[in-house]
Amino acid sequence: MRSFGSDNHAGAHPKILASLQQANVDHAPAYGTDDWSARAEKAFQTLFGTKAESFFVFNGTAANVLALRACLKPYETVLCAEVSHLNVDECGAPEFFTGAKLQPLPHDQGLLSIETLKAALIRRGDQHFSQARAVSLTQPTEYGTCYSLAQIREICVWAKREGLFVHIDGARLANAVVSLKTTFQEMLTEAGADVVSFGGTKNGLVFGEAVVFLNPKLAEGFKYVRKQSAQLPSKTRFVAAQFLAYLEGDLWREIAEHALAQARELREGLTGLDGVEITRPTESNAVFAKLPQPWIKRLREHYFFYVWDEKTFECRLMTSWDTRPDDIRGLIRHIKELCV
Numbered sequence: 001m002r003s004f005g006s007d008n009h010a011g012a013h014p015k016i017l018a019s020l021q022q023a024n025v026d027h028a029p030a031y032g033t034d035d036w037s038a039r040a041e042k043a044f045q046t047l048f049g050t051k052a053e054s055f056f057v058f059n060g061t062a063a064n065v066l067a068l069r070a071c072l073k074p075y076e077t078v079l080c081a082e083v084s085h086l087n088v089d090e091c092g093a094p095e096f097f098t099g100a101k102l103q104p105l106p107h108d109q110g111l112l113s114i115e116t117l118k119a120a121l122i123r124r125g126d127q128h129f130s131q132a133r134a135v136s137l138t139q140p141t142e143y144g145t146c147y148s149l150a151q152i153r154e155i156c157v158w159a160k161r162e163g164l165f166v167h168i169d170g171a172r173l174a175n176a177v178v179s180l181k182t183t184f185q186e187m188l189t190e191a192g193a194d195v196v197s198f199g200g201t202k203n204g205l206v207f208g209e210a211v212v213f214l215n216p217k218l219a220e221g222f223k224y225v226r227k228q229s230a231q232l233p234s235k236t237r238f239v240a241a242q243f244l245a246y247l248e249g250d251l252w253r254e255i256a257e258h259a260l261a262q263a264r265e266l267r268e269g270l271t272g273l274d275g276v277e278i279t280r281p282t283e284s285n286a287v288f289a290k291l292p293q294p295w296i297k298r299l300r301e302h303y304f305f306y307v308w309d310e311k312t313f314e315c316r317l318m319t320s321w322d323t324r325p326d327d328i329r330g331l332i333r334h335i336k337e338l339c340v
């Protein structure tokens, strides 16, 4: 099967599998005390600055939930976009594990504006009202758009002034760095973000994500939070080895450049076709387009993809590290056949 359903549908990158194989020698200490984990910690510091502290977890939901546990008390609130994965795709895990409240806010193409955030900051100090303590931004967003550096900076400066932490859901963070032609450090550390859910699985790993603290104060005690939340991997060398392959030697960049280039090709190929309405800017590895309903079943005989909105038949077509030019050409050909 070839799929445009999600970058989760792709297998693992061969260099990441090779690194796993290389780590599969002899014995090694467990729970993050192995050499691979020490090297991975350094690799994260190379990307985010020497103050960064990283902790592996098993999946993206855990990274988000635990990052927020570090920021929030149970009587506090995190401001997030209505469409955020936190709000709609984590089965209430953030509320369940933190005890805190999510406050979903209106967005424009997945992006929260500073005006919306400011308007949401109400009843501060009112004991009857759950108190805002964090903002969560998804970068790139669930609609494949990216916050600009200026937007992130503006939100971080305001958040700091208001005593709020800034969490970044970066399940596909490398795609935003490549799309914005920037660095992890410039985009987040220098902007003043506090903690990042750093994605691996969607970018070529078998599994594994990292919680990366840019604000070292928040990392205090986090090892206990992770263990208490049942997210401390024991054979950490196998998560670390994957991240080493991904981070050292800039494989992250190669993977993101490929996925983005394929998404741009797809967008170009769909642009102007009768019956196809592209609905979102393509700033990372997803193309959103409305397709006539009868086409969807026909197309899915060849390629899987998700209908994002059952009312409008807006579909999400997602590329990944292993999308082939043939996949793109094939999908466009099938759509063109339906156009006539």
Ligand SMILES: Cc1ncc(COP(=O)(O)O)c(C=O)c1O
Pocket (backbone or CB within 6 Å): 059, 060, 061, 062, 064, 085, 086, 138, 141, 142, 169, 171, 172, 201
């Ligand atoms: C933006 C975003 N954040 C977090 C996650 C959570 O990842 P997981 O499915 O590994 O829990 C996803 C997964 O689709 C995602 O798209």
